[in-house]
Amino acid sequence: GEDVEQSLFLSVREGDSSVINCTYTDSSSTYLYWYKQEPGAGLQLLTYIFSNMDMKQDQRLTVLLNKKDKHLSLRIADTQTGDSAIYFCAPVSGNTGKLIFGQGTTLQVKP
Amino acid sequence: DTAVSQTPKYLVTQMGNDKSIKCEQNLGHDTMYWYKQDSKKFLKIMFSYNNKELIINETVPNRFSPKSPDKAHLNLHINSLELGDSAVYFCASSHVQTRTEAFFGQGTRLTVV
Numbered sequence: 001g002e003d004v005e006q007s008l009f010l011s012v013r014e015g016d017s018s019v020i021n022c023t024y025t026d027s028s029s030t031y032l033y034w035y036k037q038e039p040g041a042g043l044q045l046l047t048y049i050f051s052n053m054d055m056k057q058d059q060r061l062t063v064l065l066n067k068k069d070k071h072l073s074l075r076i077a078d079t080q081t082g083d084s085a086i087y088f089c090a091p092v093s094g095n096t097g098k099l100i101f102g103q104g105t106t107l108q109v110k111p
Numbered sequence: 112d113t114a115v116s117q118t119p120k121y122l123v124t125q126m127g128n129d130k131s132i133k134c135e136q137n138l139g140h141d142t143m144y145w146y147k148q149d150s151k152k153f154l155k156i157m158f159s160y161n162n163k164e165l166i167i168n169e170t171v172p173n174r175f176s177p178k179s180p181d182k183a184h185l186n187l188h189i190n191s192l193e194l195g196d197s198a199v200y201f202c203a204s205s206h207v208q209t210r211t212e213a214f215f216g217q218g219t220r221l222t223v224v
Contacts, residue, residue: 033212037152042115042201043215086152096166097142097207101154 002026002093004102011108018076020105022089027070029091033099034063034074037086046074046087076107084109114138117202117216124192125224131188132219134202140214142166142207143185145177148199148218160185161207192223 003025012018024032030051035043049056049063049072056063062075072089086104093100115136124130136143144167145157159167160179174190189196199220205213 031210035215042217043203045212045214048212088154095207096159096161097205097210097213098144098156098159098167099146099203099213100156101146103151103153106152 002100004089004091004100006087006089006102006105008103009106009108011110012079013110014079014081016079018079018083018107018109020074020076020087020089020107022072022074022102024070024072024089024091024100026091026093026100027067029093029100032065032072032089032091034061035088035090037088037104039085043088079107079109081109081111083107114214115202115204115216117200117219119219120217121220121222123222123224126192126194128192129188129190130192130221131186132200132202132221134185134187134216136183136202136204136214138204138206138214140204140206140211141182142205143179143182144203144205144213145185145187146201146203146215148201150198154201158185158187189221192221194223197221197223 033048034046060077064073088104090099142161144159148154158177163179179185199218202216203213
């Protein structure tokens, strides 16, 4: 089946790096997204990676993909209090654009 | 100039009522979706329409009926509302052919009392 798992909570200090991990089961996912959800808001796309890539860097964000282990991670450098939110990894399933989500990881950034 | 807009943002209603949530996108996308987010923040797809044709229909009670009058609109009608339907419902759209990312609306918080 299709499943995504993330740890539920991560707490870091402002200025530190944050690493949010994700495992998924659908090996046919051709691209994988990271979304951010702030309280009471919708989902905002942060970044994505194609399944034929190992790494993608986008300013403070670094995405690592281990396709063999079906493991995806998001590293946020120099984490700021404004980064506090829920982060969802979302592989795309099949060719319908359907996103598979889990419960997300709540990132708490302490000043 | 909102890309994906849903109305209403909040909806409080009694059990047994029928209600609708509307969604519109102005991005020219060919595919629209409804997702449900429960109280534990778990997000799951409910339906998807591609060019007005239903392409995804997950195991959702048939009290939920999506309707897509055109490519830019996807509405969700819910009959005989139950307490367990309380959740945040998100509309999204994407262009599947060109594999653009999905854009989400702000969500509709439905509370059934």
